[in-house]
Amino acid sequence: MRxxxxxxxxxxxxxxxxVQALASGDNGNAANGKTIFExxxxxxxxxxxxxxxxxxxxxxxxxPRLAGQGYVFIVKQLSDFANDxxxxxxxxxxxxNAKGLSEEDRRDVAAYVxxxxxxxxxxxxxxxxxxxxxxxxxxxxKALAQYGAPERDVPACHxxxxxxxxxxxxxxxxxxxxxxxxxxxxxxxxxxxxxxxxLMGQMRKVAKNLSDDDIYNVAAFLTSAPLTTVGNGRLPxxxxxxx
Ligand code: HEC
Ligand code: HEC
Numbered sequence: 478m479r480x481x482x483x484x485x486x487x488x489x490x491x492x493x494x495x496v497q498a499l500a501s502g503d504n505g506n507a508a509n510g511k512t513i514f515e516x517x518x519x520x521x522x523x524x525x526x527x528x529x530x531x532x533x534x535x536x537x538x539x540x541p542r543l544a545g546q547g548y549v550f551i552v553k554q555l556s557d558f559a560n561d562x563x564x565x566x567x568x569x570x571x572x573x574n575a576k577g578l579s580e581e582d583r584r585d586v587a588a589y590v591x592x593x594x595x596x597x598x599x600x601x602x603x604x605x606x607x608x609x610x611x612x613x614x615x616x617x618x619k620a621l622a623q624y625g626a627p628e629r630d631v632p633a634c635h636x637x638x639x640x641x642x643x644x645x646x647x648x649x650x651x652x653x654x655x656x657x658x659x660x661x662x663x664x665x666x667x668x669x670x671x672x673x674x675x676l677m678g679q680m681r682k683v684a685k686n687l688s689d690d691d692i693y694n695v696a697a698f699l700t701s702a703p704l705t706t707v708g709n710g711r712l713p714x715x716x717x718x719x720x
Contacts, residue, residue, distance in 0.1 A: 536601070541659040634652070
């Protein structure tokens with residue numbers, strides 16, 4: 478029993494350690510990343526064909542915004558796709574795309590997307606509705622993001638993802654201004670366990686107590702969450718420069 482526990486702790490610590498090693502290591506060549514993003518490489522199609530010219534994502538395809546996302550987080554997702562630790566069940570292409578790139582290419586493309594401007598713009602909720610999606614109630618989602626629902630064992634999203642979920646590098650991604658459809662898809666995947674690449678099961682624990690309405694409500698807030706408060710425009714260092 479004691480040995481098993483020690484092994485589990487060891488595995489968790491070494492997983493964390495490799496994320497930190499990545500954080501202080503090679504930062505990728507953004508110029509090569511830009512070429513991959515715009516032109517693809519070998520059999521891997523150009524990333525902008527699905528993630529948009531500026532990397533802002535697309536609700537009609539269910540693709541996420543990549544622009545301004547933390548470098549270490551993007552590298553981790555690409556390596557999880559390459560190793561089938563995370564499965565793309567939306568367009569079924571990200572696993573092949575990531576496998577088609579070398580580790581260095583993945584770092585390069587991550588360096589490029591994390592350096593892109595990520596304007597404070599939300600999904601177009603009229604379009605989201607026209608695409609046939611259920612749209613949540615923003616103010617209810619705001620309360621969940623900021624305070625959680627302690628009576629149902631749901632922690633505040635802020636407690637890990639930072640103020641208004643603007644991201645806490647290297648581990649916690651930015652959710653603010655992410656695409657609505659992508660947010661809803663991922664929360665459902667964490668809840669049913671079809672996405673399980675989170676360190677120590679952190680997100681699965683959060684999502685298992687969310688109702689469908691919670692998911693729609695919180696996504697409606699997150700896609701339009703401001704990164705700063707009124708009267709205080711101070712932003713923490715961008716995720717890609719803070720390691
Ligand atoms: C054919 C469309 C398509 C192409 C081309 C594509 N992607 Fe994706 N990508 C997706 C979809 C769909 C998802 C969401 C998968 C899911 O729902 O789990 C995604 C997810 C991702 C994620 C996860 C982001 C996050 O926030 O967790 C990363 C990183 C990513 N793509 C990077 C890339 C890169 C880099 C390229 C180019 C080499 C690329 N993608 C090309 C469709 C595409
Ligand atoms: C205990 C810490 C913790 C809390 C609290 C938390 N998260 Fe997360 N979340 C994580 C971690 C860690 C990841 C990244 C997992 C990975 O490496 O893929 C993540 C990833 C996500 C993603 C996927 C982002 C992407 O780009 O792929 C979404 C969506 C998300 N969280 C939503 C939420 C929401 C909504 C809440 C509040 C209801 C919340 N999280 C609360 C730890 C947390």
